[in-house]
Amino acid sequence: MRRERLITTTPRSALFLHCRAGFESECAAEIQQRAQELGVSGFCKGQPDAGFVLFESNEDEGAVRTHRAVAFNSLVFTRQWFVIQGLCEGLPASDRVSELVRAATGIPRAADTLLLETPDTTEGRELARLCRGIRAPLEAALTAAKLLRPHGGEEGSRLHICFLDGATAFVGYAPAANSPPWPRGIPRLRYHHDAPSRSALKLDEALLRFLTPEESTRLLAPGMQAVDLGAAPGGWTWQLMRRGLSVTAIDNGPLAPEILKSGLVSHLAADGFTYRPKAPVAWMVCDMVEQPIRIADLVARWVEQGWCEQTIFHLKLPMNRRYQEVQRCLDLIRRRLGKKAVRFSLTCKQLYHDREEVTAYLHRL
Numbered sequence: 001m002r003r004e005r006l007i008t009t010t011p012r013s014a015l016f017l018h019c020r021a022g023f024e025s026e027c028a029a030e031i032q033q034r035a036q037e038l039g040v041s042g043f044c045k046g047q048p049d050a051g052f053v054l055f056e057s058n059e060d061e062g063a064v065r066t067h068r069a070v071a072f073n074s075l076v077f078t079r080q081w082f083v084i085q086g087l088c089e090g091l092p093a094s095d096r097v098s099e100l101v102r103a104a105t106g107i108p109r110a111a112d113t114l115l116l117e118t119p120d121t122t123e124g125r126e127l128a129r130l131c132r133g134i135r136a137p138l139e140a141a142l143t144a145a146k147l148l149r150p151h152g153g154e155e156g157s158r159l160h161i162c163f164l165d166g167a168t169a170f171v172g173y174a175p176a177a178n179s180p181p182w183p184r185g186i187p188r189l190r191y192h193h194d195a196p197s198r199s200a201l202k203l204d205e206a207l208l209r210f211l212t213p214e215e216s217t218r219l220l221a222p223g224m225q226a227v228d229l230g231a232a233p234g235g236w237t238w239q240l241m242r243r244g245l246s247v248t249a250i251d252n253g254p255l256a257p258e259i260l261k262s263g264l265v266s267h268l269a270a271d272g273f274t275y276r277p278k279a280p281v282a283w284m285v286c287d288m289v290e291q292p293i294r295i296a297d298l299v300a301r302w303v304e305q306g307w308c309e310q311t312i313f314h315l316k317l318p319m320n321r322r323y324q325e326v327q328r329c330l331d332l333i334r335r336r337l338g339k340k341a342v343r344f345s346l347t348c349k350q351l352y353h354d355r356e357e358v359t360a361y362l363h364r365l
């Protein structure tokens with residue numbers, strides 16, 4: 001990407017959106033559609049595998065309006081986002097701080113936290129040392145300039161600084177209520193060595209992403225019943241089990257023996273598409289690798305019939321028309337439940353641990 005052409009509109013009329021590298025066109029299609037629905041005209045710029053997209057509006061407040069009106073949770077392919085306040089190019093290695101502070105001047109309110117970011121790409125990750133080194137002097141300078149509030153109070157607003165390389169950075173802001181707290185939208189999760197598979201991290205991230213801490217405690221309480229469709233070797237079952245839930249694990253494949261010893265897990269070699277629980281359960285999770293529309297139909301049936309109160313499931317993305325396919329699946333669920341007047345909430349995200357899939361959370365209200 002040629003640096004001088006990174007943005008063409010004035011600052012504050014553009015958004016920076018982080019996404020998984022390789023999914024720039026889905027991220028762009030989605031934000032463009034959502035802005036259009038709001039009557040905000042604009043266009044997207046992005047390069048394949050850049051790990052981010054820029055949305056530029058022709059209107060002065062177009063980006064601000066879009067950021068305010070579009071719920072972050074309603075975007076599938078955006079992992080993190082902010083309104084661009086300024087773009088620094090040619091940052092001198094001897095003093096990046098002064099220019100960054102200058103670029104941040106004029107943000108609507110002093111920020112409570114500073115997120116130092118890079119795109120989630122190999123080049124981006126190589127800038128981790130720069131981010132670590134600059135944090136303390138930058139925080140001190142931003143605080144002195146009254147652009148960053150001393151730590152302590154409730155988090156209302158975030159200042160984002162996203163380095164593309166050592167000399168180029170976007171500076172922007174986002175209200176804390178409509179964006180996730182993690183740089184690039186990626187939570188730090190610990191891999192537990194007693195988990196039967198690395199897939200365990202996927203459900204861990206989904207629960208962190210979709211549930212508030214209060215909901216986590218209330219909705220994932222010990223003694224609750226859960227069903228895991230496509231459970232083997234047992235990473236998702238393990239996540240539920242370690243929270244004290246009793247899990248019926250459905251899979252023709254074998255489960256890791258350790259989780260069966262817990263007394264909380266029963267394994268049933270059955271087809272996840274035809275299995276029905278004997279009594280309603282709190283949770284159904286589904287990680288079967290299947291056509292996404294079949295999974296959408298299945299989870300809609302579970303919630304419609306009241307077989308589960310809530311479900312977390314994967315939708316495997318096709319090679320082409322990935323954005324359209326996700327929309328088709330979500331529309332099917334909405335339509336099916338809408339027809340039966342079922343009240344529900346549905347959130348879908350491409351999470352950090354998702355590759356060619358997205359993760360969704362459907363909750364019967």
Ligand SMILES: C[S@@+](CC[C@H](N)C(=O)[O-])C[C@H]1O[C@@H](n2cnc3c(N)ncnc32)[C@H](O)[C@@H]1O
Pocket residue numbers: 196197199200229230231232233234235236237250251252253270271272273287288289290
């Ligand atoms: C990606 S793996 C699941 C990994 C699991 N979530 C974990 O954390 O370890 C997909 C599983 O779905 C199972 N599966 C696929 N189709 C199925 C079906 N129709 N019924 C039951 N299990 C199915 C496969 O046997 C496979 O074990």
